Amino acid sequence: MARRRQIYEGKAKILYEGPEPGTIIQYFKDDATAFNAQKKGTISGKGVLNNRISEHLFTLLGQIGVPTHFIRRLNMREQLVRQVEIVPIEVVVRNVAAGSLSKKLGIEEGTQLPRTLIEYCYKDDALGDPLVSEEHIACFGWATQEEMHEIADMAIRINDFMCGLFAGIGIRLVDFKLEFGRLWDGDYSRVILADEISPDGCRLWDMNTGEKLDKDRFRRDLGGEVEAYQEVARRLGLMPEG
Ligand code: C5P
Known part of the structure; x- marks a missing residue:
């Protein structure tokens, strides 16, 4: 599969171009930073947990009528979201x-x-x-x-x-x-x-x-x-x- 175009790399996530216009893929990294990135480290498995926890909370919030960018989780570390x-x-x-x-x-x-x-x-x-x-x-x-x-x-x-x-x-x-x-x-x-x-x-x-x-x-x-x-x-x- 052709590698997707990276749009942005942040401290804990990478954003890739999504499959359809107006969509983005959020990739959750294990990297952790604190105090405005003066402290850096890795928490092995954090990305997988955050992807899952965030999916759950955004889904529930969507169900009570809070509009969110979340579309669906794609795999262990990635979710498809609306581009905003x-x-x-x-x-x-x-x-x-x-x-x-x-x-x-x-x-x-x-x-x-x-x-x-x-x-x-x-x-x-x-x-x-x-x-x-x-x-x-x-x-x-x-x-x-x-x-x-x-x-x-x-x-x-x-x-x-x-x-x-x-x-x-x-x-x-x-x-x-x-x-x-x-x-x-x-x-x-x-x-x-x-x-x-x-x-x-x-x-x-x-x-x-x-x-x-x-x-x-x-x-x-x-x-x-x-x-x-x-x-x-x-x-x-x-x-x-x-
Ligand atoms: O550091 P402070 O007490 O202001 O953080 C308040 C809350 O906001 C904490 O839950 C912290 O995890 C979160 N926060 C964050 N990203 C920042 C600043 C704060 O997630 N850049």
């Missing part, structure tokens, strides 16, 4: 204080937030994805106000759904990152959920033990990364029992 123009904003949804929020504001990790907090970061590796306000987004035209309303609405719906889903399998959804893309139809576009949702971009804590089941195991040198991702997949019913 990525909105250059990382949307971080937080339920519990952790990570950069705790560090920046001196709030103890694990503190339940009084309400869900949505943060926006400008997607720019060279700048370290800086935190920005909706004023910055409007001022520099990274997204329209209408798009930002849709994005915030979807982020809240996704959070409500995922909090319940994870609570049902004994996992506290602390925070997570989303990306959205524009799907063009002639002169019109609408924003849909893009990228992936996996333990790479979520904080997932065991509700009873507080054990971290996400990329913080890599970031904080805790070890057991692949076992943690496998545990998430297992609880979601995605691993053969036994």
